[in-house]
Amino acid sequence: MTELTSLGVKEIRDGVRDGSFTAREVAEAFNTAVAEAAALNAFIVTTPDHALAAADKVDAARAASETLGAMAGVPIGMKDLFATHGVQTTAASHILEGFTPRYESTVSQKLWDAGAGMLGKLNLDQFAMGSSNETSYFGNVTSPWKKAGSNAAMSPGGSSGGSSAAVAARIAPAATGTDTGGSIRQPAAFTGICGIKPTYGRCSRWGVVAFASSLDQAGPMARSVEDCAIMLGAMAGFDPKDATSLQMDVPDWEAALNADLRGKKVGIPREYRMEGTDQAILDSWEQGKAWLKDAGAEIVDVSLPHTKYALPAYYIVAPAEASSNLARYDGVRYGLRDLPEGVGLQDMYAATRAAGFGDEVKRRILIGTYVLSAGFYDAYYTQAQKVRALVARDFARAFAECDVILAPTTPTASFPLGSMNEDPLTMYLNDVFAVPASLAGLPAMSVPATINADGLPLGLQLVGRPFDEQGVLNAGLAIQQRAGFTAKPEKWW
Numbered sequence: 001m002t003e004l005t006s007l008g009v010k011e012i013r014d015g016v017r018d019g020s021f022t023a024r025e026v027a028e029a030f031n032t033a034v035a036e037a038a039a040l041n042a043f044i045v046t047t048p049d050h051a052l053a054a055a056d057k058v059d060a061a062r063a064a065s066e067t068l069g070a071m072a073g074v075p076i077g078m079k080d081l082f083a084t085h086g087v088q089t090t091a092a093s094h095i096l097e098g099f100t101p102r103y104e105s106t107v108s109q110k111l112w113d114a115g116a117g118m119l120g121k122l123n124l125d126q127f128a129m130g131s132s133n134e135t136s137y138f139g140n141v142t143s144p145w146k147k148a149g150s151n152a153a154m155s156p157g158g159s160s161g162g163s164s165a166a167v168a169a170r171i172a173p174a175a176t177g178t179d180t181g182g183s184i185r186q187p188a189a190f191t192g193i194c195g196i197k198p199t200y201g202r203c204s205r206w207g208v209v210a211f212a213s214s215l216d217q218a219g220p221m222a223r224s225v226e227d228c229a230i231m232l233g234a235m236a237g238f239d240p241k242d243a244t245s246l247q248m249d250v251p252d253w254e255a256a257l258n259a260d261l262r263g264k265k266v267g268i269p270r271e272y273r274m275e276g277t278d279q280a281i282l283d284s285w286e287q288g289k290a291w292l293k294d295a296g297a298e299i300v301d302v303s304l305p306h307t308k309y310a311l312p313a314y315y316i317v318a319p320a321e322a323s324s325n326l327a328r329y330d331g332v333r334y335g336l337r338d339l340p341e342g343v344g345l346q347d348m349y350a351a352t353r354a355a356g357f358g359d360e361v362k363r364r365i366l367i368g369t370y371v372l373s374a375g376f377y378d379a380y381y382t383q384a385q386k387v388r389a390l391v392a393r394d395f396a397r398a399f400a401e402c403d404v405i406l407a408p409t410t411p412t413a414s415f416p417l418g419s420m421n422e423d424p425l426t427m428y429l430n431d432v433f434a435v436p437a438s439l440a441g442l443p444a445m446s447v448p449a450t451i452n453a454d455g456l457p458l459g460l461q462l463v464g465r466p467f468d469e470q471g472v473l474n475a476g477l478a479i480q481q482r483a484g485f486t487a488k489p490e491k492w493w
Contacts, residue, residue, distance in 0.1 A: 023072065123161065194225055
């Protein structure tokens, strides 16, 4: 049954529907693959029984000739930021270790309703804060990819590094991710898979551990554009429990996929040609232009003049919101409680947070608290929000001239774990191409393009108009068909 783990979402769904194999056979094959891949540390908790129970439910429905859901028979990995009823949910932190929700996040419930099963809870950067998956309390996630001629452990990207590693290693056909400033797209690029962040509000944030509420957005990570379209269709939809949820119909993105881009214009932002970007990345960008032109698109230059201010603005807005959101972790109601003998309430708060939060989380809370403090709020936070509005306006003006924007996903390929730990600013720069679309709340996708000289994957990013996930997916499909990216990591785990 090993070959079943080489199948993607669409192949599994269609195979279960036509009786080529049973959902239980698929679940068993992936459960085995997950158990054998412990060296990757992609999962914090495994839930083989959940995957099998969901599979048996699908098989019974098929035997009864019932209509099967869009994800029927597909076992997936669930990023450990989504609350799962009866299954530990930690956000990869010590402060939430042992927390078992009595409710289900809207996104995960939609996936279970569509017939998916859960292989387990995937590791991530703690509270989704990080770009390398090195800030988890439960240890680093290791990419299944290796640099040619080296045995160094490589970063799978972050924060959705457990998700990207699991999909790339073929131990899950797909996984959920969340994207605040690139945390779906950057890990997807690092590991040679696809990942899409939909328009802000497409997927409910209810039941998702919050980092920065005005930026966080759930999305799918899979090995093909088609699989992302299928899974996003199952995840998206209005949720009255989330005040930021879009009250819009969910299109059938899979049915409308079309790689013919005749009549479309693809914008190339001149400001994205930044100093320090690997030449191989720039070369793949040129190749991407050629692929989209071959698909019928017209290539046009566009300007996003406030791009250089986007990353600094993001690292004010996101930590400020994190400072507010993470204030709820105080040791009173749930999670860790550190109560030194004879201390008062404030001391308990301090001790609990000191023990429960990791260094990167503390760093961002301190930044956020500082920029929200009296005397600095207007100087930093208000100014950052103004920059955010200008970034969004840049995109609106660019989309008057084009239908979709093509850019690199990351400035470099994956890097060895530990190589950037001494310089958080260099780590933050890894999101330089991803952050602008997040600030503007736009749909954006990373698609694998090529392999560099070190044998590591490189991704291309597509950014679309608000609510135009279809345009992004179609352009991604055009690249996918022309890139013919079939590379996969050699199994070492």
